[in-house]
Amino acid sequence: MKPAVTIPRRSEVVRNHRQAGGAIAAVLPIHYPRALLRAFGFLPVEVWGPPQVDTSYGAAHLQPYVCSVVRNGLSFLRSGGLDVADLLVVPHACDALQGLGSILLDFIRPRQPVLPLYLPRGRRESDLDFLAEEFRAASQRLSEITGRVPSEAELLACIVREEEADRLLAELHRRRTELPMSDLAFYRLVRSREYLPAERFAGLAEEALAQAGDPRADGVPILLSGILPEPMALFEALEEMGGQVVADDLACCGRRLYPPGSDPDPFRRMAQRILNGPPDPTRGSPIEERLAHLLRLAEQSGARGAVFYDVKFCEPELFDLPDLRRELTKAGLPSVAIETDLNDPLSHQTLTRLEAFLEMVEGARGKGQEV
Amino acid sequence: MGLPAAWRYHWNVDLLGRAALRVNRWLAQRRGDAGWNSQVLAPPLRVSAWNKELIARHYLAGRYANGYRKVAWVTSGAPVELLKALDFYVLYPENHAALCGAGRVVVEIASEAEDAGFSRDLCSYARTDIGTVLSGKTPVGRLPRPDLLMACTNICQTVLYWYRVLAHHFRIPLILIDTPFIYTEATDHAIAYVRRQLEEAVEVAEEVAGKPLRMERLREVGRLSQRASELWMEIMERCRHRPSPISVFDQFIQMAPVVEMRGEPETVDFYAAMLREVDERIARGIGVVKEEKRRLLWDNLPIWYRLRYLAEFLGQHGAAIVASTYTNAWGELARMIDPDRPFESMARTYMHPILNRGTGEKLALMRRMVEEYKLDGVILHSDRSCKPYSIGQIDQRDRLIREVGVPALLLEADHNDPRAFSEEQVATRLSAFLEVLGLA
């Protein structure tokens, strides 16, 4: 299937933005306020790994039991991959990213300023107040770095723009089967949110939504959960073996469908948006909330199986798995758990597990229909 | 509170248990060093028998707690003073797991969690605890079912995922005390955030306890807690003496009360006695390693299932590990507690454990300890199960060698899972390190 929209390449977007006098903020996973960075002239460009880098750079600072997302991020930085960045943002998503942020500040001391951000692990009033203050402090720091002081109105305008892009992102997710594109093309599109300015992403999203037609049902419908779908060849492989991703609970995608905020204070509004996002173990969501969310996703999308596609050593994901899988099975949604490393190509075993899982789900349906 | 439960508790814990354990301790103390067979290490302290009694009584009380006292399970860095002041029976799953580690039953218990789908890449304390919860297996008889959980993120985020699993399993409230990681310095809004969570925690804990928190009692617990921590710090500081009267292996064993029985009067008495005995050793010129030639620092959690092996291995060559960043953590914060401003000072105190501060701060601490304790080398245990403690060690080791000028060894292992420990590899590395220290 041909891509329904043309997505600009990451390197090209970065180059253009810099040529136009803009600055680049390289941002590590997962949650952060895009609008705040934009208000200071930074284009956030996210660093999820990336896959296939020379990991020896990261190995010089991190033990082998640190996950490949963090190890590759550091390797990419040390091998010059982030030289285009003027700022490094390290959100506190887990102990490994905490450690990375800390060694960057204390030992590695890259050329760029490093801005760590702590994310509270609850959804209480105190968490909201804290996060708003954390953003206010970050804003202060950004002022020191850039010498700029955006007005409240400017900041609000940036927030509104991000909210619009996120609204369209959520719509893409909701209507994914109506779009004339393969799963791979769909994920290329939604993941372009990781580096495109909100206004450009919104344009692409509208273009894609305009082409929406009848829902397609190309294979065994599955729900994909985990951190990130790498390598992206995963989608081609799934398609080839007769599977179709109809919903996701991926940290880089479905867990970042932030609802709009309502608070008149811009900092509180940004905090509100992140805290009101879908359940996420790295934000401390209870297992019951995650379970209810996954069941709701499966019901809305018609998914008949769930694939937990997790990065090896990822504690926030791995702790929840046994309870989630057991209770999803009880609710009639079978699942499979697969561990990956960003530097490995899709292994034979991974493909076999996925294929056997699809055969299992398909087999169950066959039986169901005969009865 | 059920009357039979209360009766059972008093009979088994306060009467029979107390008496039997006291007799045990008395017998152990009378036996003294009779059974000690090490050529290179001094025998254990006499107070060890008291420590054993305290721990045994603690788990015995736990065994009969349900139905009589409310039970809370808490993380090792939790502000336990609140719960103690509300008379909770407080259990530390981390301490229990360490006890399983030292008793070498972790593989059997953790397998129960692994069979249920918990990955072997997860923290071995968590796997041990979840294994006990799922199977009931424990060397202490029985763990009481919790009525309340309290997780404080000042040691890691792992505890929160782990306690979410417990909350889901037991269907009970989980109090989260989220302590923002201090990359450079603690911000005012972070301290205010922690303080507010502490205040809100009181409401939840009071509801579960069925009684209100009395401030006078909280101040009393705070004072006892502070006193125990101060004594603990004093004991550790005695290791500046050459030869060192005790080693970190003694500290690992003797630290249990300051972690899990903080805020109790007997804990204070225990450490006062321990300090007296340590001073007595110093006065008599007794060193824990009979021929102390080199003094070392230990970073990170102990390797619970190989304490004696490591102590002997190093001791044979005249190396004594006399200080550790780990045991230090339960003493260094004592001065921050102000019993008269409990919430304010608790917020600050519980934000500042070494694990909640930057990797550069830990290097600074190690640097300071090397100086103050006159140390010749550092062993950094790279603990597969503890990322917050371990990440940064590669750079810390590098700086210790280059800037401080002390030999430093990174030792790959796991604090509780012997399956991640290769004795052959460890022995080779330690031998090479001892050669560097001129001890071969």
Added chain:
Amino acid sequence: MTQALGIDVGAATTKMVAVDGEGRLLWHWLEETEPRIEEQVARFLAAAREALGPLDGVPLIATGYGRRLIHQATRRVTEITCHALGIYRELGHGGTLVDIGGQDSKAIRIGPDGSVVDFVMNDKCAAGTGRFLENTARRLGVGLEEMGQVALAATDEVTISSTCTVFAESEVVSLIAHGVGVPAILRGLHRALVQRVVAMVRTVGLEPPLMLSGGVVRNPAVCRMLEEETGHPVLLPRHPQLMGAYGAALLALAETGRRGDGENTG
């Protein structure tokens, strides 16, 4: 007469099976897998034709590690589904099937109707696979064929605590250096492998009866210890190494029945 074919290209061995219209096993062929799989498969088909006569229109389903390379196949299906089908037909009931291969090991829970209810495979580490034994046995100078017997004959057993293949190897080296006998070490190694496999079985949930397939069945120590560790008798099919290929052939047969035609296997 031959109605369907199945081929299982495993990491260690390649197997082909022919079945008649009733799904009875008519013929089979087994060789060590060669690097040039395509050529080897062409040779397999030639052997089949020689033994069974022309195979035009007989459907072939490929499974196993190299299934994607079999361009003659009507369809490719994973070894999970095929093993379940093969063993179900062979033994006539569901339960829990353990298959220990050279590259991968798996535990498959099979429902009372022969369908796959759940399955697990070993993680990236090789500790639960045949390779774990092979690597370490080689160090001890014991042949693959005899190591099970040697292990069973041992009077002592040492504990191999490391489940990591690399660690286990260094543990073995150290045990040899300490003068521990080879049989005791071998017995410990078998125990470590079986315990790792049993951990997989528990993850999937042991639903008796317990069945075992794969080349490892020829190793008596693995069967015995699997029984000891689980407390369940282990049932073995007549052709433990053929279950994947047999299941593939059965699936091909079922599909001919459904579609009424078959593609040319050449």
